[in-house]
Amino acid sequence: xxxxxxxxxxxxxxxxxxxxxxxxxxxxxxxxxxxxxxxxxxxxxxxxxxxxxxxxxxxxxxxxxxxxxxxxxxxxxxxxxxxxxxxxxxxxxxxxxxxxxxxxxxxxxxxxxxxxxxxxxxxxxxxxxxxxxxxxxxxxxxxxxxxxxxxxxxxxxxxxxxxxxxxxxxxxxxxxxxxxxxxxxxxxxxxxxxxxxxxxxxxxxxxxxxxxxxxxxxxxxxxxxxxxxxxxxxxxxxxxxxxxxxxxxxxxxxxxxxxxxxxxxxxxxxxxxxxxxxxxxxxxxxxxxxxxxxxxxxxxxxxxxxxxxxxxxxxxxxxxxxxxxxxxxxxxxxxxxxxxxxxxxxxxxxxxxxxxxxxxxxxxxxxxxxxxxxxxxxx
Amino acid sequence: xxxxxxxxxxxxxxxxxxxxxxxxxxxxxxxxxxxxxxxxxxxxxxxxxxxxxxxxxxxxxxxxxxxxxxxxxxxxxxxxxxxxxxxxxxxxxxxxxxxxxxxxxxxxxxxxxxxxxxxxxxxxxxxxxxxxxxxxxxxxxxxxxxxxxxxxxxxxxxxxxxxxxxxxxxxxxxxxxxxxxxxxxxxxxxxxxxxxxxxxxxxxxxxxxxxxxxxxxxxxxxxxxxxxxxxxxxxxxxxxxxxxxxxxxxxxxxxxxxxxxxxxxxxxxxxxxxxxxxxxxxxxxxxxxxxxxxxxxxxxxxxxxxxxxxxxxxxxx
Numbered sequence: 001x002x003x004x005x006x007x008x009x010x011x012x013x014x015x016x017x018x019x020x021x022x023x024x025x026x027x028x029x030x031x032x033x034x035x036x037x038x039x040x041x042x043x044x045x046x047x048x049x050x051x052x053x054x055x056x057x058x059x060x061x062x063x064x065x066x067x068x069x070x071x072x073x074x075x076x077x078x079x080x081x082x083x084x085x086x087x088x089x090x091x092x093x094x095x096x097x098x099x100x101x102x103x104x105x106x107x108x109x110x111x112x113x114x115x116x117x118x119x120x121x122x123x124x125x126x127x128x129x130x131x132x133x134x135x136x137x138x139x140x141x142x143x144x145x146x147x148x149x150x151x152x153x154x155x156x157x158x159x160x161x162x163x164x165x166x167x168x169x170x171x172x173x174x175x176x177x178x179x180x181x182x183x184x185x186x187x188x189x190x191x192x193x194x195x196x197x198x199x200x201x202x203x204x205x206x207x208x209x210x211x212x213x214x215x216x217x218x219x220x221x222x223x224x225x226x227x228x229x230x231x232x233x234x235x236x237x238x239x240x241x242x243x244x245x246x247x248x249x250x251x252x253x254x255x256x257x258x259x260x261x262x263x264x265x266x267x268x269x270x271x272x273x274x275x276x277x278x279x280x281x282x283x284x285x286x287x288x289x290x291x292x293x294x295x296x297x298x299x300x301x302x303x304x305x306x307x308x309x310x311x312x313x314x315x316x317x318x319x320x321x322x323x324x325x326x327x328x329x330x331x332x333x334x335x336x337x338x339x340x341x342x343x344x345x346x347x348x349x350x351x352x353x354x355x356x357x358x359x360x361x362x363x364x365x366x367x368x369x370x371x372x373x374x375x376x377x378x379x
Numbered sequence: 380x381x382x383x384x385x386x387x388x389x390x391x392x393x394x395x396x397x398x399x400x401x402x403x404x405x406x407x408x409x410x411x412x413x414x415x416x417x418x419x420x421x422x423x424x425x426x427x428x429x430x431x432x433x434x435x436x437x438x439x440x441x442x443x444x445x446x447x448x449x450x451x452x453x454x455x456x457x458x459x460x461x462x463x464x465x466x467x468x469x470x471x472x473x474x475x476x477x478x479x480x481x482x483x484x485x486x487x488x489x490x491x492x493x494x495x496x497x498x499x500x501x502x503x504x505x506x507x508x509x510x511x512x513x514x515x516x517x518x519x520x521x522x523x524x525x526x527x528x529x530x531x532x533x534x535x536x537x538x539x540x541x542x543x544x545x546x547x548x549x550x551x552x553x554x555x556x557x558x559x560x561x562x563x564x565x566x567x568x569x570x571x572x573x574x575x576x577x578x579x580x581x582x583x584x585x586x587x588x589x590x591x592x593x594x595x596x597x598x599x600x601x602x603x604x605x606x607x608x609x610x611x612x613x614x615x616x617x618x619x620x621x622x623x624x625x626x627x628x629x630x631x632x633x634x635x636x637x638x639x640x641x642x643x644x645x646x647x648x649x650x651x652x653x654x655x656x657x658x659x660x661x662x663x664x665x666x667x668x669x670x671x672x673x674x675x676x677x678x679x680x681x682x683x684x685x686x687x688x689x690x691x692x693x694x695x696x
């Protein structure tokens with residue numbers, strides 16, 4: 001019986017902590033604030049908290065206060081699934097933004113679908129929105145688009161044959177597949193295809209092999225974390241003359257720090273958040289990105305990241321949809337998100353439709369080049 | 380009529396499972412209950428290995444990974460019902476435990492812990508890297524077991540969490556029944572003699588190597604089933620299921636609740652599954668609180684929460 005009373009006590013405790021109040025709009029969020037994906041979840045949560053405060057200071061949604069109910073999944077899909085059930089059943093949220101990683105997003109999506117709650121994810125993979133799940137949306141561009149962006153730049157430079165060197169982690173593996181898949185559409189041939197492990201500390205052999213392959217005109221490195229920095233350093237040590245492309249996975253100042261001098265000349269597709277001060281004043285995203293960067297830096301005194309931008313877009317897409325729908329009814333909000341057109345966010349300009357639950361096109365990626373240790377826009 | 384300790388344990392467990400929902404305000408609690416019971420099944424296996432036979436394993440999540448991915452992959456590739464995937468996973472885990480158990484169980488103490496740890500991490504790495512098969516770190520979806528449609532067909536009208544809670548309740552009762560039967564059988568007595576002294580047990584004619592292996596295989600099958608059921612419950616599986624932390628968590632539940640008793644270990648599973656949910660309000664201090672509880676239990680209640688408290692209670696009463 002002791003087990004019984006403890007269970008009851010714990011239940012009572014949980015209930016106490018989560019008793020709902022009235023006259024407020026409850027938006028749920030599950031993010032990987034701790035654990036291996038915390039570099040995603042941390043700026044995402046900070047952004048959400050900042051935006052909720054700002055929104056409520058300006059009168060909330062149609063005069064109703066917005067309450068953010070946030071749980072940390074620690075990067076674990078099983079925990080996230082439990083927390084998703086909790087958001088729906090216990091906290092009775094009307095909408096959810098979150099899901100820092102693809103694994104977590106795919107694990108929680110069925111819960112929101114079953115309960116007809118609109119859900120906007122901040123994870124990358126194209127499998128989240130293809131096939132389209134009526135209740136699931138996402139804000140980051142996909143890895144397929146990153147490949148397309150790189151290929152567009154290659155086409156502009158008249159290069160047609162590349163060597164791939166990909167990380168074996170989830171990000172690198174998925175992007176490698178997409179880059180191979182989409183290559184023929186841009187007339188690109190993959191002449192060499194090498195991979196490296198997540199903890200490898202030297203990629204000289206792979207790079208030597210690529211450089212020695214006949215006809216390779218450029219090197220593309222789908223990867224994430226410190227691997228691409230090592231590739232970049234090895235590439236400089238070997239004195240390879242071919243252009244080197246990195247992915248959006250390393251689009252942060254940390255990459256330049258890790259790769260040092262070797263980073264100069266590297267190109268990669270990144271979002272506008274990296275080059276806020278370089279955007280021309282007539283750029284459609286100029287005002288939005290600048291305002292977000294300034295508010296974030298002022299509040300947290302740390303550099304803004306691309307990932308926080310995903311949260312910014314997810315939050316406002318949801319809030320705008322609830323406002324436009326004039327109700328928190330799931331179906332109405334879902335439709336309002338789907339009808340979003342021409343909305344300018346931090347990541348890009350969103351044009352949602354029933355077939356496209358991300359709504360970004362290639363213009364969301366800026367081709368960046370590192371010059372003298374700083375990001376510059378490639379014209 | 381005098382009821383045996385085994386019957387009392389089973390009755391207590393059945394009552395807990397049957398009566399707990401009276402305190403459930405929403406179906407989220409059924410979900411927590413179902414997760415507790417999945418963990419309960421895994422720790423019941425660990426009671427046999429660690430509590431009875433005194434062998435440490437820090438790699439049982441590896442078997443859960445095999446079970447989880449069997450339930451996910453076999454229905455996709457062989458077009459069979461997920462139940463067959465679950466059973467195939469259990470057989471595969473059992474065979475694997477038999478093969479690696481022979482050399483590994485020659486080791487003792489820390490060495491055994493490290494060897495099993497290595498096994499768990501190997502499974503984790505394979506699940507992560509064989510992305511073509513397993514979907515890599517992003518995981519893959521799992522076909523439904525069809526419990527909900529079964530409940531609808533029977534006219535019970537339970538939702539997913541509820542039906543899983545009751546289903547897992549039955550499974551855990553069955554698992555506990557088998558573990559308790561083993562406890563009182565001659566094999567169980569042989570296992571428990573290993574725990575006290577392998578040398579003494581060997582001198583008395585107990586085949587030390589064989590019994591250790593038996594316990595290892597049985598507990599691996601429990602872990603595999605728990606892994607399959609977790610994957611089926613979530614309808615989704617990621618390599619985290621085989622993660623190092625999962626192994627540690629199960630071991631902690633077993634030790635915390637009382638390693639030598641089935642009821643104690645399941646109680647430990649309940650506590651460590653429910654507590655993080657109660658502590659989400661101060662999520663930053665969650666690990667600190669869990670660590671503190673663990674230390675206090677180790678210092679003041681060294682045989683585990685439930686057995687120590689039960690003894691206090693008997694002495695007091």
